Amino acid sequence: MTLVKEAPVRPAGKRSAAPAAGRRGRRRENLAGYLFMSPWIAGFLLLTAGPMIASLYYAFTSYNLFTPPQWVGLDNFTTMFQDPRWQKSVEVTLKYVVVATPLKLLLALGVALLLAQKRRGQGLYRAAFYMPSLIGASVSVGFVWRALFSDDAVVDRTQKIFGVDVGGWIGNPDYVLYSLVALSIWQFGAPMVIFLAGLKQVPQELYEAAEVDGAGPLRRFWNITLPMISPVLFFNVLLESIHAFQVFGSAYVVSDTRCGPADATLVYTCYLYQKGFKEAQMGFASAMAWTLVIAVALVTAVLFWSQKKWVHYEEAAK
Amino acid sequence: MTSATSPALHTANERRRTGSIAWHVGALAVLAVVLYPVIWVVGASFKPSKDIIASLDLLPTKPVWANFSGLADGISGISISSFFWNSLMYAVLAVAGVVLSSSLTAYAFAKIRFAGRNLLFTLMIGTLLLPYHVLLIPQYVLFRNLELTDTLVPLVAGKFLATEAFFVFLMVQFMRGLPRELDEAAKLDGCGHLRTYWSIVLPLSRPALITSAIFTFINAWNDFMGPLIYLNTPEKYTVSLGLMMFRDQEGISNYGSMIAMSLVALVPVIAFFMAFQRYLIDGMATSGLK
Numbered sequence: 001m002t003l004v005k006e007a008p009v010r011p012a013g014k015r016s017a018a019p020a021a022g023r024r025g026r027r028r029e030n031l032a033g034y035l036f037m038s039p040w041i042a043g044f045l046l047l048t049a050g051p052m053i054a055s056l057y058y059a060f061t062s063y064n065l066f067t068p069p070q071w072v073g074l075d076n077f078t079t080m081f082q083d084p085r086w087q088k089s090v091e092v093t094l095k096y097v098v099v100a101t102p103l104k105l106l107l108a109l110g111v112a113l114l115l116a117q118k119r120r121g122q123g124l125y126r127a128a129f130y131m132p133s134l135i136g137a138s139v140s141v142g143f144v145w146r147a148l149f150s151d152d153a154v155v156d157r158t159q160k161i162f163g164v165d166v167g168g169w170i171g172n173p174d175y176v177l178y179s180l181v182a183l184s185i186w187q188f189g190a191p192m193v194i195f196l197a198g199l200k201q202v203p204q205e206l207y208e209a210a211e212v213d214g215a216g217p218l219r220r221f222w223n224i225t226l227p228m229i230s231p232v233l234f235f236n237v238l239l240e241s242i243h244a245f246q247v248f249g250s251a252y253v254v255s256d257t258r259c260g261p262a263d264a265t266l267v268y269t270c271y272l273y274q275k276g277f278k279e280a281q282m283g284f285a286s287a288m289a290w291t292l293v294i295a296v297a298l299v300t301a302v303l304f305w306s307q308k309k310w311v312h313y314e315e316a317a318k
Numbered sequence: 319m320t321s322a323t324s325p326a327l328h329t330a331n332e333r334r335r336t337g338s339i340a341w342h343v344g345a346l347a348v349l350a351v352v353l354y355p356v357i358w359v360v361g362a363s364f365k366p367s368k369d370i371i372a373s374l375d376l377l378p379t380k381p382v383w384a385n386f387s388g389l390a391d392g393i394s395g396i397s398i399s400s401f402f403w404n405s406l407m408y409a410v411l412a413v414a415g416v417v418l419s420s421s422l423t424a425y426a427f428a429k430i431r432f433a434g435r436n437l438l439f440t441l442m443i444g445t446l447l448l449p450y451h452v453l454l455i456p457q458y459v460l461f462r463n464l465e466l467t468d469t470l471v472p473l474v475a476g477k478f479l480a481t482e483a484f485f486v487f488l489m490v491q492f493m494r495g496l497p498r499e500l501d502e503a504a505k506l507d508g509c510g511h512l513r514t515y516w517s518i519v520l521p522l523s524r525p526a527l528i529t530s531a532i533f534t535f536i537n538a539w540n541d542f543m544g545p546l547i548y549l550n551t552p553e554k555y556t557v558s559l560g561l562m563m564f565r566d567q568e569g570i571s572n573y574g575s576m577i578a579m580s581l582v583a584l585v586p587v588i589a590f591f592m593a594f595q596r597y598l599i600d601g602m603a604t605s606g607l608k
Contacts, residue, residue: 033435040479040481135540138587154358
């Protein structure tokens, strides 16, 4: 499946490297290749590789932008691990990742299963379900969310009609994070579309054979659908959890710009932003950024390691 | 179909019809929940400020225009159109940058055989998973030293330098799928790479280019962290920052105009979405990227 594994770069036509062209032709191809990708090479050196080295250096310095960086060794990391607000931000982020990602994927899969059936108006439904994913990141939707979840607003009042009173959402440190979780789940369109693409590739014969054998819908889902779409599921889990680790805008906009109340929505990047751009502690913020990189790399590694146990590739079955 | 259907066929038809009704009821129920916030914001923008938080009604009992007419005053002396103009400039430059630089890079990866290609391709894919925050601070320091903060340059420089690996990858995948006979024929006809790129590969890659362009436009329009970090004069603010400013200046007292402006800010994205949703969703599904 092209979604998950990147195909190796295909050699572009053996025939084109005609013997007559020889070494000069090959050199010309090399030159053309590097010229064509010179924007990317410049961007990679200037905006990716260079900054990575710089931020690795900053992570071991005290740097406030105005005076040159001062080497402080591991100080940023030791202060960071002891900083209660940093600990809080880790806790908030993990809670967000662990709650939002599975719920979002569950909804995405549910709706994808619904839309995988051939019905009239399918395309329209699919488009409508996808829309929140496009507008969800905007400040506008942050405001809408804030208005919907404000204490004593629509959500609060509606649930009170059903006799549930949680004591407000936006103003309540115990619940405000869940309004962000709801915002994230609402944007289930992107993984849904990927699930749909995966569902389309499950061979129908498998279902027919299972039906003949007397397997009910649940059994067919468990024994056919789930294994067959496990590569797409893996891809979605990977992508969505990495994204969830980096949530910023919604926390900043929905729960007022301080990511509160009481640091209840102090997601990792929000604290990083405060440290770097509000308090000009660039060294500390860089140390935080590298810790995030390591955490994301670890999660990625664990997911890749775990896929051997649960991701089913067609090639392996043959 | 004749009226003389057998009883067995009759029940099968009936079962299919109930299945279809159940499906639509289910889909519409999910749809209602999903679209509720969008419909709500439309309704709320026509409600008097005091009703927006307090009223449970989805639509206003008596629609008012005041929220929209209030927007004409602007935000602390800056007209709303200025924010829209800045966002538009940002988005248009971003689209031009991404389409141009990513397609050139993708052409090299997909169609030119040069030494080190596989290694560079792996590096490019690697940047996809890198949390962008690790680059945030050094990039800020870089642009600050170049005295380019408070301009659009830091926001669009990366787009012109193909740093958006998503789009490069998407275009590589697409260009690899183009029949190789075409560019080989062009080569036999004496076309160089530049000509093959421009006259053959680029026009054929239109679906991938359109998908990238729409996503870039929408991402730039929605971008919040970039402008928040780099722009500091209110006259240069994009719509996202204008909205935040609105909140800080007017707060709860003028909820109506805030909601109205939120709605207006969503219009370009929703319009783009409606016009191109087919490309967008298919592009998403084939590339597996957002």
